[in-house]
Amino acid sequence: MTFQVPPGTAHFVDRATEQAAVLAAVADRPERTGPLRVGLNGLAGVGKTELAFRLARTLRDRYPDGVLFVDLDDLRQDGTVDLSDALGELLRALDVAPDWLERSFRARCRQYWTRTDGKRLVVIVDNARFGAEVVPLLPASDASLVIAVSHGPLHDIDGGLTADLALSPFADADAAELLRSVVDDPRLTAEPDAATGIVRLCSGLPAAVHVAGRWLRRHRRRPLARLLTDLGTELHERGLPVVERVWDAAYRELGEDAARLYRLLGQAPGRSFTAETATALLGRGRDAADDALEELESAGLLDGRRERMRMPDLLRAHAARCAARAGDDGGERERTEALRRCVRWFLRQAQRADLAAAGPRLTLAPEAPELPGAPDVEFGPGTPAAGGPPADPKGGGHRWLEAERHTLHACVRLAHRLGLDAEAWALCEPLWTHFLDHPRHAEAIETFRVGVLAASRAEDLPALVRMRCQLARPLWEHGEHEAAERELAAAAVAADALGASERDRKLAASTREFRGMLHAARGRWEAAAADYEEARRLHAGIPNPYGVLLLTYRMGEAVAALGDLPRAVALLTEAHSAARDMGRERMTARTGFALGTTLAGLGRAAEAHALYAAALDSARRRGSGHDEARVLDALAALAEGTGRPAEAHEHREAARAVRVRHGALVPPA
Known part of the structure; x- marks a missing residue:
């Protein structure tokens, strides 16, 4: 059971009337469609969120399936919340793995309704500004409770609020x-x-x-x-x-370090922060930062009950005013130095986390140096994966990127505002790896656009090629094909002006590959095959054996889509053998699966079955539920086509069980 509520405060008084009203609504709620809806509104600092937490702790026995919490201000950019992202946060809390999250907002709504149907949940939506921000987050179960926390009344919640409580300041x-x-x-x-x-x-x-x-x-x-x-x-x-x-x-009354840290936290990137972030901002080592944090907590200027700390907006604004009132030693110079240090520290940690999560790959930015007074993060081991191997194979670096993603995206914008263009586009490289595992398209599009602007302003041609390609993919996956095509056309022009170094030639080949992927996404397989073939030729000329392998695989898929199955078999056999020789397990499984599907199309069922079985074993070893379900579907189709309906049914049920376990949208049996 998920219980996303911090421990209770040692001191809590009053609010007896409001608590009684909510408890009465829970006990005596009339028959109605949809969950029970409770609103808590009032001034900042009046204790709304703490009351919501207290109610959740009091009612947890009535709602045994969990307490979910989402703070919309954590997801707000320029006053607007990406509600698809908010649904993603709730779905992850409901144990939906990132690669099983639906892409579109409407599909995520259906996935959330499916995951919450029949459940007894408490869902706390904090810092809502409009009822329209709350409605998509309502669970499907009539037996659930939603507590919406806001500064003012939420008049536009569909179906209204069962209890709408305005919290006044204490008497x-x-x-x-x-x-x-x-x-x-x-x-x-x-x-x-x-x-x-x-x-x-x-x-x-x-x-x-x-x-x-x-x-x-x-x-x-x-x-x-x-x-x-x-x-x-x-x-x-x-x-x-x-x-x-x-x-x-x-x-x-604060000491020098605590006062300086307080001023800086009011302007730090991201909505929340860790002790490591505070250390980077202060720049005086972990011991000094820990002492300053303890002093801020003792002074009541910081809530340190959670690992990720957050300053409420009212305190954050106060800290910023303290910074504005500071003299030369604590004003603009202090702020600029600290924010530059913070951006560079996050860049270094993101590069390290990216290397730990994805391994060595083509990157353009040089390794960011270690910063005095701001030690590196210890990422630690991976976390156990449900239904998979003992630990997340991507380890703590992967977890760190996910935990810090809001701050990393904020750092890209901050770096660009500070004129740190090299750091701005360099941060986009680890965020690209993170995007591939956690596709949040609106967020990625906004950030990679800043990366393009930064690379352009820095007049860094290789970086500009890279950033335009990175921007193109979330654009076309978001349905913006024409915008993606414009980015790739501009990337191709820039790539033609590159030199003859190995890196530049890899970038040119990568640009051609991206163009082929866009063609494939639009169903233009002939154009995709031509781009893939040209990219493979460029990789062969470098030489880059893995690039040749990857593009041979992509060509095989494109040729198969065009109906030339014998040629597709030859290409995919070549790619499969190369992947196995290189020891690339995931690519061996991918190429084997594609080859098996092509062989099945030629009626070579026994060969296809052997390749599917090997791909299934690999998926289970790697803990990839997505690949496991896909292979099981293929095995079911193969069994059906060869007159084994009982075996086909068994595979389909196994695939369905995998999808249900991971929270995917599954049609009724």
């Missing part, structure tokens, strides 16, 4: 109770007027009360009246918004 009595639970301090009793003044300065926002409580603990010897005067002076002199005077007071 003074509740805020005082929370303050006493956060800090057990006799001064709160001894100086009641000053204690009341501090409570009122927090404006009833739990986030501010927590900061004030930690601030009181830090200054045990100061009278509350003095602390209150300091806060009041801050308010009158600076005219800050009400809650910020508490945060300003906490910020002024």
